[in-house]
């Protein structure tokens with residue numbers, strides 16, 4: 310019997326899936342995933358189909374998971390307003406913890422996946438390098454009610470909590486079109502198919518400013534580190550690859566990957582310009598023997614358009630994690646080439 314039992318909420322998503330895959334071959338861990346949809350990748354983990362917004366369903370399905378030792382909370386809903394998102398974020402966490410905690414006698418840790426949006430990076434410039442204790446932004450911010458509720462709930466309990474704040478998580482999930490990686494990979498593949506150079510489609514300032522990435526696999530190692538290291542207990546940590554980059558430095562390398570020239574910046578409204586590309590994608594699928602996918606399932610172009618429009622530095626300090634014992638680092642340029650290569654090997658892109 311495994312020493313640890315991980316209950317991973319959001320197990321089909323970019324972050325959750327990376328953790329499922331990371332723990333898959335580890336005999337010290339049994340893994341149980343939660344999502345509404347079915348497991349859509351190969352892993353030994355048992356998946357439970359559950360809508361965490363449905364309290365009665367949580368009670369019916371989770372009440373017998375008495376052997377869970379660690380909860381990794383990576384689920385996120387995507388309603389249209391920030392206020393509704395904050396409300397739902399709290400509801401899905403409360404529905405899970407209030408059901409699991411009383412039955413899981415050996416519960417050791419509950420971890421929240423947060424992000425640089427904690428500092429308001431999705432809204433505009435924020436003080437950099439961001440530190441974990443920086444003043445909060447004007448609410449609503451969906452991370453805050455989850456965080457405050459969990460910290461309060463932990464008081465007087467034997468289990469501990471942690472929070473991780475990655476930025477720009479690069480990993481694959483076929484269940485989430487809000488994906489940095491898919492947007493980059495499909496934009497490159499379509500540019501090549503149309504005989505175009507790889508022009509940067511975002512704003513000039515984004516091309517030049519400092520950016521930071523988080524490799525989903527690296528994040529998965531960090532999740533386990535934060536959940537099992539006494540020095541990381543009851544704290545939140547920024548969590549990135551640990552290097553900084555600029556798209557202008559990376560762009561020639563990405564163009565090389567697609568074997569096309571690196572073009573200059575040409576800002577385009579991606580969502581509008583890609584709206585007619587579904588037939589082209591279907592044709593490319595037949596021509597190159599790709600896995601059968603719909604563009605709309607893989608990419609939310611509006612997301613990439615928003616991300617690539619931000620014209621300010623995005624930096625988080627990793628000092629707190631390092632002082633607490635985290636030593637990992639990923640070269641973001643190598644990460645991009647590896648992930649694009651994997652998308653080619655798995656026949657998502659030509």
Ligand SMILES: NC(=O)c1ccc[n+]([C@@H]2O[C@H](COP(=O)([O-])OP(=O)(O)OC[C@H]3O[C@@H](n4cnc5c(N)ncnc54)[C@H](OP(=O)(O)O)[C@@H]3O)[C@@H](O)[C@H]2O)c1
Nearest residue numbers: 319320321322323324344345346360361384385424478485
């Ligand atoms: N991706 C990034 O670049 C990034 C960067 C920084 C921080 N983060 C943070 O990391 C966390 C996870 O993000 P992600 O990108 O991994 O999200 P994601 O890919 O959209 O995954 C979300 C997961 O939640 C599940 N889910 C959604 N609604 C649910 C519900 N009502 N009940 C049960 N499961 C539900 C989804 O599966 P089903 O649809 O099958 O239910 C999916 O498994 C979020 O808090 C996000 O803010 C992400």
